[in-house]
Amino acid sequence: MSVAIENFVKAIYKNDKNDSNDTKPGNIARKLGISNAAATDMAKKLASKNLLQYEKYQALQLTDQGTKMALNVIRKHRLWEALLFKLFDMSLHEIHREAELLEHETSNFLADRISEYLGNPKFDPHGDPIPNANGEITTIDTSIALSNTQEGKTYIISRLMSDEKEFFDFCALNGLKYGNSITITKQFSKNKMTQININNNIIILNENFTKIIYVNEANF
Amino acid sequence: MSVAIENFVKAIYKNDKNDSNDTKPGNIARKLGISNAAATDMAKKLASKNLLQYEKYQALQLTDQGTKMALNVIRKHRLWEALLFKLFDMSLHEIHREAELLEHETSNFLADRISEYLGNPKFDPHGDPIPNANGEITTIDTSIALSNTQEGKTYIISRLMSDEKEFFDFCALNGLKYGNSITITKQFSKNKMTQININNNIIILNENFTKIIYVNEANF
DNA sequence: AAATTAATTTAAGTAAGCTTAAATATATTT
DNA sequence: AAATATATTTAAGCTTACTTAAATTAATTT
Numbered sequence: 001m002s003v004a005i006e007n008f009v010k011a012i013y014k015n016d017k018n019d020s021n022d023t024k025p026g027n028i029a030r031k032l033g034i035s036n037a038a039a040t041d042m043a044k045k046l047a048s049k050n051l052l053q054y055e056k057y058q059a060l061q062l063t064d065q066g067t068k069m070a071l072n073v074i075r076k077h078r079l080w081e082a083l084l085f086k087l088f089d090m091s092l093h094e095i096h097r098e099a100e101l102l103e104h105e106t107s108n109f110l111a112d113r114i115s116e117y118l119g120n121p122k123f124d125p126h127g128d129p130i131p132n133a134n135g136e137i138t139t140i141d142t143s144i145a146l147s148n149t150q151e152g153k154t155y156i157i158s159r160l161m162s163d164e165k166e167f168f169d170f171c172a173l174n175g176l177k178y179g180n181s182i183t184i185t186k187q188f189s190k191n192k193m194t195q196i197n198i199n200n201n202i203i204i205l206n207e208n209f210t211k212i213i214y215v216n217e218a219n220f
Numbered sequence: 221m222s223v224a225i226e227n228f229v230k231a232i233y234k235n236d237k238n239d240s241n242d243t244k245p246g247n248i249a250r251k252l253g254i255s256n257a258a259a260t261d262m263a264k265k266l267a268s269k270n271l272l273q274y275e276k277y278q279a280l281q282l283t284d285q286g287t288k289m290a291l292n293v294i295r296k297h298r299l300w301e302a303l304l305f306k307l308f309d310m311s312l313h314e315i316h317r318e319a320e321l322l323e324h325e326t327s328n329f330l331a332d333r334i335s336e337y338l339g340n341p342k343f344d345p346h347g348d349p350i351p352n353a354n355g356e357i358t359t360i361d362t363s364i365a366l367s368n369t370q371e372g373k374t375y376i377i378s379r380l381m382s383d384e385k386e387f388f389d390f391c392a393l394n395g396l397k398y399g400n401s402i403t404i405t406k407q408f409s410k411n412k413m414t415q416i417n418i419n420n421n422i423i424i425l426n427e428n429f430t431k432i433i434y435v436n437e438a439n440f
Numbered sequence: 441a442a443a444t445t446a447a448t449t450t451a452a453g454t455a456a457g458c459t460t461a462a463a464t465a466t467a468t469t470t
Numbered sequence: 471a472a473a474t475a476t477a478t479t480t481a482a483g484c485t486t487a488c489t490t491a492a493a494t495t496a497a498t499t500t
Contacts, residue, residue: 445499453491
């Protein structure tokens with residue numbers, strides 16, 4: 001299937017989660033930056049391919065097949081985000097931009113290799129759930145802000161919710177990377193600071209940081 | 221520029237290295253799996269974009285701009301091959317197939333991140349040179365077969381020239397990966413076996429292996 | 441050198457994915 | 471409920487990247 005089709009079903013899937021009554025051609029058109037006419041045309045075409053149900057003037061509804069396609073694209077997008085975020089010093093915005101292109105040129109085989117390499121993560125660096133190869137999706141995000149962690153426990157970094165270069169520079173410098181493990185050595189509840197052990201270095205993070213770094217409990 | 225255009229200049233660049241007189245539309249058409257007519261059309265179009273010189277019935281010649289574009293695509297292709305080969309257990313054939321698609325959807329920024337991550341390698345896992353960001357290309361391959369290495373020296377694995385699953389399984393098991401470092405502990409010149417230290421494990425490789433594993437001298 | 445073969449080019453046509461403009465239906469306001 | 475505004479649809483047309491078939495040129499054989 002083409003890039004245009006993949007983006008179309010993805011846009012419907014995402015829009016539908018917010019307001020399924022408003023998933024009409026015009027709405028999808030706006031999100032994709034195409035004309036209403038083009039969206040109507042595409043809707044008809046995809047209906048004939050059994051990817052969605054189309055009735056004049058009604059909201060578009062993905063079929064099971066269409067939903068599966070959307071989830072497959074979203075899976076690839078989020079796996080790429082997770083991989084790029086782990087490997088390189090790139091912001092959430094940058095990884096999103098790259099993943100938006102790579103998602104359409106990734107075989108299922110490669111997606112599985114990426115997932116495997118990352119330890120089959122259930123969430124991407126934004127905290128959004130990554131569908132598995134069967135299109136199943138975990139909806140409960142168990143990650144918590146660093147400020148809510150407990151002394152003595154070990155966690156895996158699951159999100160770095162920022163787009164500021166200085167933040168990422170700081171993270172890079174201190175080994176704060178998606179997928180890395182940290183241990184909480186002290187919680188200063190008064191002034192909201194957190195002392196952590198990362199790669200055997202002890203660092204203290206203030207509220208600005210502990211609120212935007214998210215982690216999951218490590219399961220050993 | 222489109223995927224079709226990128227593949228067209230890439231095909232010309234590659235063909236030209238073998239026989240520059242034979243870089244005519246029909247030849248490129250065959251390599252790309254399109255008709256001669258389509259190739260002639262494209263040649264005219266690219267001439268108007270200043271990517272190549274086109275004269276009726278003559279061989280196609282890339283301009284500097286066209287050459288630069290071809291090298292940029294080739295750079296991305298080979299960087300992807302190097303990255304996928306390093307990270308995942310994929311054969312040379314598999315990484316090639318994936319890189320063929322990813323190369324067109326990769327920003328220069330991301331290409332630079334990949335290169336940086338890999339330590340700006342000059343050759344990909346096939347042993348083909350990786351152009352740098354300025355389109356400069358190293359033509360002298362300094363890598364040698366493991367059978368030609370010297371006792372006591374340390375090398376970086378630069379190629380694993382095989383497409384057989386068993387070989388890659390063996391490599392994965394023993395940490396023989398593109399980019400990894402090994403030390404030659406003994407050379408058995410008679411029966412062409414080589415003893416190496418990899419990740420502090422000592423293993424012995426026979427001729428079947430030492431002829432298809434290529435390495436570069438490590439520069440510390 | 442003429443005849444034959446092969447390649448290139450031109451011409452006409454197609455499908456995908458868009459566009460704008462006009463027609464039509466739906467929603468909203470009064 | 472009628473008038474107005476908004477959204478959707480239809481229609482016609484464009485560009486890209488192809489196709490096949492016919493015409494032309496180049497290369498090869500005899």
